[in-house]
Amino acid sequence: MRSISLSxxxxxxxxxxxxxxxxxxxxxxxxxxxxxIVGRDISSSEDxxxxxxxxxxxxxVLAEKVIALKPDLVIxxxxxxxxxxxxxxxxxxxxxxxxxxxxxxxxxxxKVRAVxxxxxxxxxxxxxxxxxxxxxxxxxxxxxxxxxxxYLRGTSSVYLIGGSGSGADSLxxxxxxxxxxxxxxxxxxxxxxxxxxxxxxxDVIMVMSKGxxxxxxxxxxxxxxxxxxxxxxxxxxxxxxxxxxxLSFGTRTPSLLQVLAKALEQVRG
Amino acid sequence: MKKxxxxxxxxxxxxxSLSIGATQIADFWTALINPGSNEILWQIRVPRVTAAVIVGxxxxxxxxLAQGACNNAVAEPAILGTSxxxxxxxxxxxxxxxxxxxxxxxxFCGTLGALLATSLTFKLAALRGALSxxxxxxVGIAVSAIFTSFVGIASAMASRAEARSISFWSFGSLAxxxxxxxxxxxxxxxxxVAIAWRIAPFLDRxxxxxATAFHLGTxxxxxxxxxxxxxxxxxxxxxxxxxxxxxxxxxxxxxxxxIYGPSHRQLVVHSAVIGALIVVVAxxxxxxxxxxxxxxIGLATALLGAPVLIALVAVKNNVWRTQ
Numbered sequence: 001m002r003s004i005s006l007s008x009x010x011x012x013x014x015x016x017x018x019x020x021x022x023x024x025x026x027x028x029x030x031x032x033x034x035x036x037i038v039g040r041d042i043s044s045s046e047d048x049x050x051x052x053x054x055x056x057x058x059x060x061v062l063a064e065k066v067i068a069l070k071p072d073l074v075i076x077x078x079x080x081x082x083x084x085x086x087x088x089x090x091x092x093x094x095x096x097x098x099x100x101x102x103x104x105x106x107x108x109x110x111k112v113r114a115v116x117x118x119x120x121x122x123x124x125x126x127x128x129x130x131x132x133x134x135x136x137x138x139x140x141x142x143x144x145x146x147x148x149x150x151y152l153r154g155t156s157s158v159y160l161i162g163g164s165g166s167g168a169d170s171l172x173x174x175x176x177x178x179x180x181x182x183x184x185x186x187x188x189x190x191x192x193x194x195x196x197x198x199x200x201x202x203d204v205i206m207v208m209s210k211g212x213x214x215x216x217x218x219x220x221x222x223x224x225x226x227x228x229x230x231x232x233x234x235x236x237x238x239x240x241x242x243x244x245x246x247l248s249f250g251t252r253t254p255s256l257l258q259v260l261a262k263a264l265e266q267v268r269g
Numbered sequence: 270m271k272k273x274x275x276x277x278x279x280x281x282x283x284x285x286s287l288s289i290g291a292t293q294i295a296d297f298w299t300a301l302i303n304p305g306s307n308e309i310l311w312q313i314r315v316p317r318v319t320a321a322v323i324v325g326x327x328x329x330x331x332x333x334l335a336q337g338a339c340n341n342a343v344a345e346p347a348i349l350g351t352s353x354x355x356x357x358x359x360x361x362x363x364x365x366x367x368x369x370x371x372x373x374x375x376x377f378c379g380t381l382g383a384l385l386a387t388s389l390t391f392k393l394a395a396l397r398g399a400l401s402x403x404x405x406x407x408v409g410i411a412v413s414a415i416f417t418s419f420v421g422i423a424s425a426m427a428s429r430a431e432a433r434s435i436s437f438w439s440f441g442s443l444a445x446x447x448x449x450x451x452x453x454x455x456x457x458x459x460x461x462v463a464i465a466w467r468i469a470p471f472l473d474r475x476x477x478x479x480a481t482a483f484h485l486g487t488x489x490x491x492x493x494x495x496x497x498x499x500x501x502x503x504x505x506x507x508x509x510x511x512x513x514x515x516x517x518x519x520x521x522x523x524x525x526x527x528i529y530g531p532s533h534r535q536l537v538v539h540s541a542v543i544g545a546l547i548v549v550v551a552x553x554x555x556x557x558x559x560x561x562x563x564x565x566i567g568l569a570t571a572l573l574g575a576p577v578l579i580a581l582v583a584v585k586n587n588v589w590r591t592q
Contacts, residue, residue, distance in 0.1 A: 190561070191561045193561055193563060194444065195290050195314070196291045196561060198308060198309045198313060199292045223447065224445065225312070225316075225444075225446065225447050226313065228312065228447070229308040229313065
């Protein structure tokens, strides 16, 4: 997945940064600040970061590992935890900056500016935001598919469907597709029985790659009651997107939108 | 009339269960007499309610066989280790990628596990001489606990999520049933019921005690072995398809015995029908009471079945008429 990046590099006010928030590493790379990242959380999973140590266990921050890296800046967001670990890091004298989470395309610029401000790269941020905004202009699809964004946990008897504010709704709206979950449901994620899914009858089902794996791939998904009865199930119109990419809303998002648009055209029945 | 009452109740429950659910089915009766017309009805709800009938019948008869073979009022698949063994057999086979949930292969492995666990219970209980009811139950609980923890370990270690969760194996769920899943469990249930029907007259004699049965010319250990096999096949098929649904094996035969007396031929039919009735009602409750979520069906069967059993014992202390 191509990321939008600045061609020039600059100087930063921090020199050893640990990132503990989804999408922050991606933005720092685009600001040409990868060299100052010394630690990351498990959701910062891009290949280019593979040499940088992970300081979380699952999604739990391990304060010891963070402090051992001697950072001068730690970037977190609202979902970073546990709080006790953050407190410990702070009390050891490290600057901890909380950046906003992003759940909509409109949040990208806010997040880019916040991350840039934390590392002292405000001027570069404006350039980057401008480039992102330009590339976010997408061509509309040739059809308006009804798409359901399903959060799958292989073992569960009910599905979770993305509703309003799931993140997927913003991506789909930008492409001119109709998010059937967001249309009906107010919460970001909602429980859904097999029957209700069949009734929503989406043209396309969008899932995260790991979720798809957990039900045994496309073959397994198509066998599940509820899925098989939808138009998406009948036409095998299933789109899966990398877990950390789909809802990261960062500099890879413009190119994700293009890939999504292409996939939605391909599954047109 | 008394004889047909459970059938009438079961038919009513069957149609009511078909007519209610997460979605409204337009023109329900028209859709029902036109197979395949309404997808939600025919591909989701009909397989599910049919599975409830089959599984309930299997568990009811399995419980009857357990009680008859052990001559013990509290014997049932969950207590003898049969259910836990079946779950273990299925989970193990699924997590190593040998079979998939709900297939005939999973049922075969589940039945093997059920046989293994049940035989283990009987063997260990008979270590110190004659098979006492008390020892059998205690050993059964221990064997159950061991196999349940094996299930937990296997499903925690399995990277394949299709192996399903510990909650599925401990409390059961009919949410993921498709019509293909019905084939295997129908076969095992038929075999279980047939064996029960065949040995029912001998179970009558067995209820008089091993010695009396022997003097009446019954090959006690052969009947017990057949009962064990029938019990394992019926319960094994049910558990490997929908997980362990507690209480049916205990409640259905007791209710049948309370209403229809101790003759096992009658009890085979009525335990099956009453078991089916309880599971159909429990599944309807579990999928409608907390919408849009679904409760594990085992919670509903316990809530529905346990008070019935307590009431039976309270009204008539001598539920187990022959002891």
